[in-house]
Amino acid sequence: MPLIPKTDGGSIHWTLLREKIIEILIYISGFSAIIFVFSIFAFIFKEASGFVFSHETDWSFFFFNAAWQPLPEESATYGAFSMIIGTISVTLVAMLIAVPFGLGLAVLVSEFCSPKIKETLKIVIELLAAIPSVVWGFVGLKLMNYVLVNFFGAQVGSNLFNGGIVLALMSLPIIVSIAEDAFKAVPDSYREAAEALGATKWQVVYKVLFPAAKNGLLAAVLLGVGRAVGETMAVLMCTGHNLNNPFSSEFPFLNIFDPIRTLTASIAAELGEAPRGSEHWQALFALGLLLFAIIFVINLTADLVVRGIKQEES
């Protein structure tokens, strides 16, 4: 037997060719993902450009005026302030709920539970992520609505708080899973060192794990924020969809039972009625552009933060 068995040249060629084809396919799918992202951006930009570049567009009005009145067309005004505030407020409420719960759950799952409870909890959390957003909207609209009106004395059940709770539940899975990864990445030698100095498990968590995992935790929160900002259907159904500023200069500064309206929900609700290419249509795409920019910045920051961790580790 020769050391390298001879094959007929044809089959070698065929193998090489096959490798080449697979390689090309992989490249194509990789590039197409990039192309899709850019074409989506280009499309939104093109549709919005009439509004963005129009001399009549007053940007300070767009950002700081609450009058979003697409009808009647002759005297339409496009002030996005209420929606920006709506998005900010509902995200804020959602994060005020989801961040403590999410980080708490992550601590519980990664540091305190027995493996069995841990598995159960993780499955439950993953189930939360599997619920479609329209179902969440339904939960908000029917269940939360009822609870808020009957037990919390809210005038209307569809409001900022309702949307905030639903969004909190929706962003919980991503916060928990990223935060848990961050805790898991903390070397056990840190825990051991602290415990050997006589620290309790809780002291280890807040004096060692939190500082050690802070970048990962920040990324977890940012991704949660990104999730909350981008969510549409559920907030459309839960928040009352009403142009309103829930912040006030008097205590309690944020009226959580006020209805609000978000950027996402406005686009979803109005795009169907706006004639294609009209000013209204273009203004809605400008909102889309704004959303795109916000989420891009959030995700980019999260990404840079995560990358920061990797660099520190190496």
Next chain:
Amino acid sequence: MDNSSPTPTQDSPAQSDSIALETRDLSLWYGDFQALFNVTVEIKHGIITGLIGPSGCGKTTLLRCFNRVNERYGYVTTTGEMRVLDKNIYDEDVNILELRKSVGMVFQRPNPLPISIYDNVIFGMRVHADKGQYKKADYDEAVEVALKEVFLWDDVKDMLKKKATGLQLEQQQKLCIARLLPLKPKVILMDEPCSALDAEGTEAIEDLMSNLRGKYTMVIVTHNMAQARRASDECLFMLMGKLIEHGDTSQLFLNPKEKDTENYVEGRYG
């Protein structure tokens, strides 16, 4: 813990006063695997005791028993009796946090916490402090004293707010010793503290150990025979989870009683 078969203590009070660490019939299992077999040993107060033996013989395991860090692994079971400063550390009324405060531990790989040098040194103090017990001046002083004691002060006094994980390994290990000192421990356990260091670092750690000699009871695990001879007053030799011999360092090296000890110190294995 099986403490049901009390071993009659015959030590006179004077004798037991000078014993810092003591085990009787200590056996330990990791799951089903037995790592220690009936270890009975008395380690004297105020001296440096070396702990030698081939890799895997249970040195780390024995050391980790004395401040109950072994319990971090849920699958460890122990039988026998263990006394630290004449107190059975498995008694109901033993506060494990206080035990770990008075029995400090230095690990094989330097493991400073990923916080500042300053915060590392006072970590133990903060953890054990009552609310408002210490002022900033107390912490500042403790940091300076501890770092001076381990000969690290001059190197780091201008960078106390820097992250400790950025230090060189040798400095990290010194810091790991320094952070025990503000707790005023009675015993310091060191598990191959120099194994990650070069010759210079090893010498520096040995210097600082002789600086601490007499102030603390120290147990040092080492792989390095020369180090055991240089640095320790008494020595324990372990083999396959059993304690084979315990004696003065010079006697154990020059005139071992057991054949196994002789083979080991002469470098015939491990």
